[in-house]
Amino acid sequence: MAATDVALTAKQILSEPGAPVVVFDHVQLAFDEKVVLKDVSFTVLKGHTKIILGASGSGKSTSLKIITGLLRADAGVVWVNGQRVDELTEAQMMPVRADLGLIFQEGALFDSLTVRENVGYKLYEESDLSIAQVDRRVEEVLGFIGLLDKMDEMPSALSGGQRRRVAIARAMAFKPSIMLYDEATTGLDPITAITVNDEMIKLRDLEGVSSIIVTHQLRDAFYVATHMAVRDAAGQVRIAAATAQKEREAEFIMLRDGLIVFEGDAHDLRRSTDPYIRDFLS
Amino acid sequence: MGAFERWAKQATLEIQEYVSLVCAAATGVFTRPFYYHDVVEQFDLIGWGSLTVVLLTGFFTGAALASQSGFTLDQFGARPVVGRLVSASMVKELGPVLAGLMLVGRVGSGIAAELGSMTVTDQINALRALGTDPVRKLVVPRVLAGFLMAPVLTVVSDFVGIVGGWIVSRFQLEVASGLYWSSVTRALYMGDVWMGIIKPFVLGFVIVTVACHVGLRTTGGTQGVGKATTVAVVAGSVAVIAVDFFVTQLLMNILY
Numbered sequence: 005m006a007a008t009d010v011a012l013t014a015k016q017i018l019s020e021p022g023a024p025v026v027v028f029d030h031v032q033l034a035f036d037e038k039v040v041l042k043d044v045s046f047t048v049l050k051g052h053t054k055i056i057l058g059a060s061g062s063g064k065s066t067s068l069k070i071i072t073g074l075l076r077a078d079a080g081v082v083w084v085n086g087q088r089v090d091e092l093t094e095a096q097m098m099p100v101r102a103d104l105g106l107i108f109q110e111g112a113l114f115d116s117l118t119v120r121e122n123v124g125y126k127l128y129e130e131s132d133l134s135i136a137q138v139d140r141r142v143e144e145v146l147g148f149i150g151l152l153d154k155m156d157e158m159p160s161a162l163s164g165g166q167r168r169r170v171a172i173a174r175a176m177a178f179k180p181s182i183m184l185y186d187e188a189t190t191g192l193d194p195i196t197a198i199t200v201n202d203e204m205i206k207l208r209d210l211e212g213v214s215s216i217i218v219t220h221q222l223r224d225a226f227y228v229a230t231h232m233a234v235r236d237a238a239g240q241v242r243i244a245a246a247t248a249q250k251e252r253e254a255e256f257i258m259l260r261d262g263l264i265v266f267e268g269d270a271h272d273l274r275r276s277t278d279p280y281i282r283d284f285l286s
Numbered sequence: 287m288g289a290f291e292r293w294a295k296q297a298t299l300e301i302q303e304y305v306s307l308v309c310a311a312a313t314g315v316f317t318r319p320f321y322y323h324d325v326v327e328q329f330d331l332i333g334w335g336s337l338t339v340v341l342l343t344g345f346f347t348g349a350a351l352a353s354q355s356g357f358t359l360d361q362f363g364a365r366p367v368v369g370r371l372v373s374a375s376m377v378k379e380l381g382p383v384l385a386g387l388m389l390v391g392r393v394g395s396g397i398a399a400e401l402g403s404m405t406v407t408d409q410i411n412a413l414r415a416l417g418t419d420p421v422r423k424l425v426v427p428r429v430l431a432g433f434l435m436a437p438v439l440t441v442v443s444d445f446v447g448i449v450g451g452w453i454v455s456r457f458q459l460e461v462a463s464g465l466y467w468s469s470v471t472r473a474l475y476m477g478d479v480w481m482g483i484i485k486p487f488v489l490g491f492v493i494v495t496v497a498c499h500v501g502l503r504t505t506g507g508t509q510g511v512g513k514a515t516t517v518a519v520v521a522g523s524v525a526v527i528a529v530d531f532f533v534t535q536l537l538m539n540i541l542y
Contacts (some may be wrong), residue, residue: 069411126418
């Protein structure tokens with residue numbers, strides 16, 4: 005079979021609902037003497053949500069960095085959208101990253117750029133779109149997250165919650181099919197955290213984006229897993245309780261000492277009798 | 287592992303990372319993507335932005351040099367050749383070194399602090415995640431600006447230094463202007479001029495690459511940024527003096 009046929013077949017497989025978009029296969033990583041990931045394997049399916057729980061230093065954020073190629077695993081295989089990323093160079097990773105939206109723990113907004121320039125950064129700098137096209141997309145995305153009026157502000161003038169939402173807008177501006185959230189709600193008050201969670205849910209359910217959510221905020225993790233976004237007949241979007249099927253599409257994994265100690269949905273997690281998980285949930 | 291072994295490993299790693307950064311920056315100059323807007327911005331910040339400090343240090347150094355050497359030359363009845371001493375010292379040595387040290391203080395510290403804070407706040411990783419190579423976007427424009435603007439600033443520094451020397455010679459040492467300026471030009475050979483122009487290219491390159499290297503390897507939050515800024519200034523200043531010595535030796539063998 006010709007290489008183009010193989011590529012086409014891979015593309016077709018990946019476009020099917022439930023296709024494996026991220027695969028972690030026996031991944032290991034250590035920094036000097038400190039082992040961060042001992043042997044971690046999981047799969048993220050297209051349109052699904054994978055919520056990675058664990059205490060600080062358990063390797064949650066490290067997993068996201070390995071997926072985006074910001075860190076390289078010592079052993080194991082990592083597939084993203086059908087590409088084996090663990091053996092790609094930095095330059096080869098760039099096209100893979102074009103389909104990954106990563107939201108950093110503190111937002112990591114460029115503090116010398118305005119909200120508009122932050123959100124449109126990739127499109128202004130790394131695409132062939134005209135300025136007018138990029139401006140339109142930026143306005144569309146900022147409208148989606150409800151921060152259109154903050155377009156010309158500097159990041160320092162925004163609240164913590166607004167900064168996280170701008171970070172989400174920046175990551176979604178170039179329409180990636182996979183979003184990676186690194187502690188997107190940590191440090192936010194409950195009301196603001198819910199607005200950020202709602203954005204994640206809307207992206208997943210209205211835009212068909214697959215998500216990996218790293219958090220130790222259980223309330224937010226369960227909120228995202230047990231809610232869904234629906235558009236009513238008038239075109240209004242509202243957040244409602246998820247159906248049983250939708251709930252099953254949000255899978256939890258819990259990391260402890262570099263290993264996965266739990267894998268299952270919200271229902272399984274609540275019913276777990278493992279003492280560590282019970283402690284974590286309490 | 288012994289302390290020396292740890293230190294040796296760390297030093298080797300630093301050198302390897304520095305060389306790798308320099309190679310990546312050199313590749314970035316000649317290949318795409320090339321961020322023209324950032325290059326222009328850095329020329330403005332590094333070149334135009336450093337002009338005042340270079341003008342002031344150059345002027346006062348030239349003036350002090352004339353004042354000091356005037357009285358020393360008096361002992362030999364050689365006060366009229368003060369211009370020769372000022373121009374040779376400024377063009378061959380003081381101009382490049384002082385402009386270099388001023389660039390370390392103003393530009394090197396700024397680059398280390400800026401890139402350092404971008405590193406510790408994950409902005410560098412955010413750039414990579416958004417498909418931008420931080421070396422091309424941040425390092426290449428700064429290296430180009432440092433490499434090309436350091437000689438321009440040095441020439442400016444040399445000139446105002448000689449002017450400063452002239453003011454002191456004319457009004458304090460009472461050396462006639464014509465005598466001072468003819469002495470200035472008579473002292474300079476083409477080899478001196480080449481030395482005064484080639485050295486700042488090397489110094490500008492070293493100052494900026496050291497600062498970028500230190501900034502991009504910052505760890506440890508805001509405290510780390512402060513530490514990186516100090517390291518960039520100390521390492522940059524020592525590098526300016528040391529590189530100046532070695533380049534001088536090399537150029538003396540080639541040019542004279």
